[in-house]
Amino acid sequence: MKLGKRGIAAAVICLAAAALAVGAVLLLLPRTPEKKFPLWEESLGQKVDSRVSFSFVGIxxxxxxxxxxxxxxxxxxxxxLDGPEAMGGGYLVEYQYEGNWYTVYRPEGETEESYLGEEREVNLVKAVPAGLFQITGTYRIYLTDLGYCEFTIEQPLGSAVSQPPQEESLAQSEETSETW
Structure with a gap:
């Protein structure tokens, strides 16, 4: 079969149109971030203790x-003054997507209880999978039965130790956002 110049041009135009159509379909498909996290469950809303608040220190x-x-x-x-003297060790991380919260990480197994004593301020460190914060957006960490600390990731995190922001994030009943 012999194609003339017009036939070759028509074939090239058809291939280009097909490639554009496939690209347009791929752009229109919804891109949820759920595949980028180890877990993706709708948040159940958790218990918040009004006697405590949180400040985001860093990652x-x-x-x-x-x-x-x-x-x-x-x-x-x-x-x-009447805050808890002990707390469970449970925690989880949530990500906000299209106005809804999704649990993206919950550690497996038992976590140790922490004794807070009479201290009015206690720094707590919770481990999460490396690279969990590779998607920009708003996150919050929930400490079981105490409340949330919300923060924002503005760029994917690398391997450097982060510095703390200056503003405070309170328990869910008095939430403000932190930017990271």
Whole structure:
């Protein structure tokens, strides 16, 4: 079969149009970030203790945990005069997508309880999988039965240790955002 100049041009135009159509379809498909996280569940809404608030301290990346490398989220817990003296060790991380919260990380197994004592302010460090904060957006860490500390990731985190922001993030009942 012999193609003339017009036939070749028509074939090239058809191939280009097909490539553009495939590209347009791929652009229109919804791109949810759920495949980028170890977990993707709708947030259940958690219990918040009004006697405590939190400040976001920072994120430490590339922390050696022996057989694995983890990132760490550090928050400062502030408690009122009648605040709790102990807390469960449970925690989870949530990500906000299109106005809804999704749980993106929950550690497996048991976590140790922490004794807070009479201290009014206690720094807490919680390990998360390395690279969890590779998607920009708003996150929050929930400390079981105490509340949330919300923060914003403006660019994917690398391996440097982050510096703390200046503003405070409170428990969910008095939330403000931190930018990272």
């Amino acid at each position: 430490h990346t590339g922390v050696d945990y022996g057989d694995t490398v983890m990132d760490e989220v550090e928050v400062s817990l502030h408690k009122g």
